[in-house]
Amino acid sequence: MIIDAWMQHPTPRFLSHRAFASLMRWTGQEPPSEEIPIDASLAAMDSGGVDHGLLSAWHSPAGPMIGNEEVAACCAAHPNRFSGLAAVDLSQPMEAVRELRRRVTEDGFKGLRMLPWLWETPPTDRRFYPLFAACVEMGIPFCTQVGHTGPLMPSDPGRPIPYIDQVAIDFPELVIVGGHIGYPWTEEMVAVCRKHENVHIDTSAYTPGRYPPELIAYMKSKSGRRKVLWGSNYPMIPPQNALEGLQDLGLDEESRNLFLGGNARRVFNLTI
Numbered sequence: 579m580i581i582d583a584w585m586q587h588p589t590p591r592f593l594s595h596r597a598f599a600s601l602m603r604w605t606g607q608e609p610p611s612e613e614i615p616i617d618a619s620l621a622a623m624d625s626g627g628v629d630h631g632l633l634s635a636w637h638s639p640a641g642p643m644i645g646n647e648e649v650a651a652c653c654a655a656h657p658n659r660f661s662g663l664a665a666v667d668l669s670q671p672m673e674a675v676r677e678l679r680r681r682v683t684e685d686g687f688k689g690l691r692m693l694p695w696l697w698e699t700p701p702t703d704r705r706f707y708p709l710f711a712a713c714v715e716m717g718i719p720f721c722t723q724v725g726h727t728g729p730l731m732p733s734d735p736g737r738p739i740p741y742i743d744q745v746a747i748d749f750p751e752l753v754i755v756g757g758h759i760g761y762p763w764t765e766e767m768v769a770v771c772r773k774h775e776n777v778h779i780d781t782s783a784y785t786p787g788r789y790p791p792e793l794i795a796y797m798k799s800k801s802g803r804r805k806v807l808w809g810s811n812y813p814m815i816p817p818q819n820a821l822e823g824l825q826d827l828g829l830d831e832e833s834r835n836l837f838l839g840g841n842a843r844r845v846f847n848l849t850i
Contacts, residue, residue, distance in 0.1 A: 579850070581842040582631040582817060584691075584721070584757045584782035584809035587619045587652055592636055592643040593813075597696070597729035601814060616652050619812065620659060626810070626817030630658070630850050632688065632842070634721075635665035638696045646677065650685040661848060662687040663721060668697050671705045675712045682716050688846040689713075689755075691721040694735035701735070702744050714751045719845055721780075724756035724767050728783070728814075736760075738767040746774040753845060757809060758783040764790045771796070771805050778845060782809030786823040794827055803833040807841045 586592065590613065601607075623631060633652055636643035642665070649662040664681040666674035681687040690713055694701050701722055713720050724742060726733035735741065738760050746754060757780045760767030771777045779796075781789065796802035810820035829837065842848065 579629045579839040580627055581839040582628050582810050583755065583780040583807040583842045584634065585631045585812040586634045586636065586644055587616055588614055588813050589644050589648065595643055597731050600730050601728055616655065622812055622816050626821055628817045631660055632663050632846060633660045634663045634691045637665035637667055639669065646681050650681065658850065661846065663689045663691040665691055668692065668705050671708050675708050678709060678712055682718060688848065689719045689721050693723055695723065695727045695731045698732055699735060700741040702741050710745065710749045710752050714749060717847065719753035719755050721755040721757060723758050724760040725758045725763060726761065738763050738770045742777065743770050746770065746777050752776060754778065755780055755807065755845060759793055761790065765792045768792055768796045778805050778807060780807040780809040782811040783815060785815065785820055786827055797829065797837060798833060803836050804841060806837055807845065808838050
């Protein structure tokens with residue numbers, strides 16, 4: 579089974595956000611003017627042989643870019659294909675905690691995903707800490723981006739050291755998934771994963787041919803093979819493209835199966 583640890587069903591609000599102007603330019607795309615049917619995302623998954631996706635909500639200081647209710651509707655319509663990841667309003671910490679709890683208990687969401695660069699503040703900001711405590715209490719992971727930002731926003735909030743390292747020190751029970759491999763600080767991210775039992779990496783936004791050597795070596799190690807999750811970052815990268823060249827990594831069967839789905843099933847407590 580292949581599980582996509584990072585994807586989103588895009589909305590016009592999402593793709594037209596000013597931060598994505600650079601991505602639209604690189605890919606030669608234009609933001610859509612109309613809502614995109616969920617069938618388009620399902621078709622992209624099918625083309626890549628992806629069985630299940632962790633579908634992300636997005637919330638910026640200006641409001642939802644992909645709302646939790648939209649993600650919940652997709653998951654309810656296709657429960658075998660999607661599980662939800664919530665996003666909340668960091669400027670209202672207590673309401674953010676209530677919204678996270680509501681989505682987990684009522685809609686079955688499997689985690690929280692927050693993008694510190696959208697808020698131009700690192701995950702060590704005090705407003706994140708009530709959310710981390712709630713994640714620990716509910717047994718769900720905190721998912722975030724590590725590494726530089728392709729979008730036109732500051733990259734510093736994505737540094738694994740000191741930020742992810744400090745969060746893992748303050749919340750050793752918190753399961754953390756750092757998406758986008760941490761480049762250009764991938765070696766830092768691997769070091770943080772080695773140091774902290776509950777810190778993981780996902781490979782979203784990168785194709786196998788672009789994985790740094792230190793990440794590939796970690797994926798093949800006895801401990802690292804249980805710490806790296808596959809992701810696409812659809813729609814920025816179609817799942818089929820995000821899997822192309824996987825056979826060239828030289829992973830053994832166990833490492834490959836853990837990478838493509840086993841680790842995600844364990845980290846997100848999926849029963850599919």
